[in-house]
Amino acid sequence: MKDKALKEERRKERRRKAELIAWKFFNSIKLALFPEDITCDLCGEELVADTRYNLCAECMSKLPTVGDHICLNCGVPLLDEADFCIRCENSDSIFAYNRSPLVYEGIARDLILSLKYGNKRYIAKTLGAMMSDEFIRCGMEADIAVYVPMTEWEEKKRGFNQSELLAREVAERLKLPLLPALVKTKDTSSQKKLSRIERAENLSGAFACIYEQVKDRKILLIDDVFTTGATANACTKALFKSGAAEVVVLTAAVTPKKIAFETADGGK
Numbered sequence: 357m358k359d360k361a362l363k364e365e366r367r368k369e370r371r372r373k374a375e376l377i378a379w380k381f382f383n384s385i386k387l388a389l390f391p392e393d394i395t396c397d398l399c400g401e402e403l404v405a406d407t408r409y410n411l412c413a414e415c416m417s418k419l420p421t422v423g424d425h426i427c428l429n430c431g432v433p434l435l436d437e438a439d440f441c442i443r444c445e446n447s448d449s450i451f452a453y454n455r456s457p458l459v460y461e462g463i464a465r466d467l468i469l470s471l472k473y474g475n476k477r478y479i480a481k482t483l484g485a486m487m488s489d490e491f492i493r494c495g496m497e498a499d500i501a502v503y504v505p506m507t508e509w510e511e512k513k514r515g516f517n518q519s520e521l522l523a524r525e526v527a528e529r530l531k532l533p534l535l536p537a538l539v540k541t542k543d544t545s546s547q548k549k550l551s552r553i554e555r556a557e558n559l560s561g562a563f564a565c566i567y568e569q570v571k572d573r574k575i576l577l578i579d580d581v582f583t584t585g586a587t588a589n590a591c592t593k594a595l596f597k598s599g600a601a602e603v604v605v606l607t608a609a610v611t612p613k614k615i616a617f618e619t620a621d622g623g624k
Contacts, residue, residue, distance in 0.1 A: 365539055365566055397482050398463055410482045420459040431455045432610045450592040451603045454582045457490040460609035468608055472518050483608045484525020496604055498576035501527040502537040504591055523578040537567035538591055559590040571599030582607040
């Protein structure tokens with residue numbers, strides 16, 4: 357089973373490399389005709405000055421960033437003197453912690469949705485730069501970067517895996533080796549309207565690690581949005597089964613929305 361999954365993942369990786377070569381070729385032609393980094397990724401206004409991120413000054417000023425006082429586990433901004441948010445006080449995490457540069461609301465949400473559903477893949481470059489800066493700002497450490505995978509059907513439906521695009525940007529900027537170490541072994545229903553416990557049940561057994569190189573290594577797990585931690589926990593379980601020493605999570609944004617907490621019998 358594991359050998360079959362490994363062969364399939366290697367086949368997919370060869371396909372990804374071929375697609376990447378083709379994308380780079382056509383992108384080089386596009387860049388010659390339409391240079392990148394001349395308009396804001398959000399509002400489309402012309403950039404009148406060089407910026408670290410591909411955003412104009414006005415959009416940058418509106419971005420909801422996490423700030424300094426955050427939950428030590430999920431990284432969401434805190435408005436009181438507590439160390440943990442209510443979400444994390446009522447749940448257990450297997451991963452060490454999550455960090456995000458943005459809060460998933462306002463124009464940060466618009467930016468991520470434009471990447472995921474608007475097919476604006478170039479936004480991964482801007483978000484990847486922010487995530488890399490957050491990694492450094494928070495003093496995070498890792499030996500290997502991995503990303504949350506999709507099933508082949510899910511990836512074909514969307515056309516790409518946004519977590520992989522973000523991971524490629526982050527890994528390149530941080531000079532970390534990037535491994536497609538995780539595979540998603542089953543299609544799952546949408547998480548949007550599920551409670552915390554339902555999300556965990558939906559993802560139970562959905563991921564497997566097929567690379568032995570994660571053994572005894574500190575792993576950086578990359579995804580787009582952190583909500584309840586169900587996805588991060590499910591992926592971390594798979595990585596720990598293959599001997600990973602520690603897993604830290606880096607996402608583009610953390611949602612402030614509180615998912616309803618349930619009792620043991622599923623009541624709210």
